[in-house]
Amino acid sequence: MDAMTTATASLPAPALAPAPVWARRAAHAVALCAVPSGLWRIAMAAGVYVGYSDQVLRDVYGxxxxxxxxxxxxxxxxxxxxLFPLLLVGDRWRPLRPGILAPLAWTASAVLVLVALWQLVVVLTAESQTYLADGTARIVWGLAYAPLFAVPALMTAVTWSYAKRQRAGGRCDPPTD
Known part of the structure; x- marks a missing residue:
């Protein structure tokens, strides 16, 4: 009986079915959605005019x-x-405890939805409207941050795909588009 227990304990977890093409594209889209706002913030840190006065940069943002x-x-x-969603669709990285990754991804999806809703509140408040200059600077800022509103939906879709494949228990059905 000990030989059987030892043999089954050393078997690797079954491999997940490959991620569907749409899930891989959605995971890559999440990574790309963060780029414009990151570049906007780096430009702000580098001293490029992004719509804030020197006084606001100094007093509010340090x-x-x-x-x-x-x-x-x-x-x-x-x-x-x-980049986290790429872990959910990749074939190269396998966590030691794959059962933990799905709840973590669902939690991240829920947090992203809440953060997106909170950001809408912040954008619509008078406080956020007072520092940034009107005109071109505000349009560039809006274009840089707009892709972030797609992240909660994309992350939820990738998470759903991962959880579905994990529940399937390693059945290697062909990916669907």
Missing amino acids: IPGWGIAYVVGLSVLSELAA
Whole structure:
């Protein structure tokens, strides 16, 4: 009986079916959605005029100063987080405990939905409207941040695909588009 227990304990977890093409594209889209806002923040940290006066940059954002590290760090962390969905569709990386990845992905999806809703509230408040200059700067800012509103839906779709493939228990059905 010990030989049977040892033999079954050392078997690797069954491989997941390949991710559908649409899920792989959605995961890559999440990573790309974070790029424009990250570049906008890095431009702000580098001193490029993005619609804020020098006084606002100095007093509100701490630029130049500690604010540069904060803004660049936020850009880097945002992009790293946006790469997470690629783990859900990739064939190369397999976690030691694959059962943990699905709940983590669902939690990330829920948090992203809440953050997107919160950002809508922030964008529509008078506080966020007062610092940024009107005109071209506001349009560029809107274009840079608009792709982030697609991230919750894309992340939820990728997570759903991963959870569905994980529940299938490694059946290798051909991916559907």
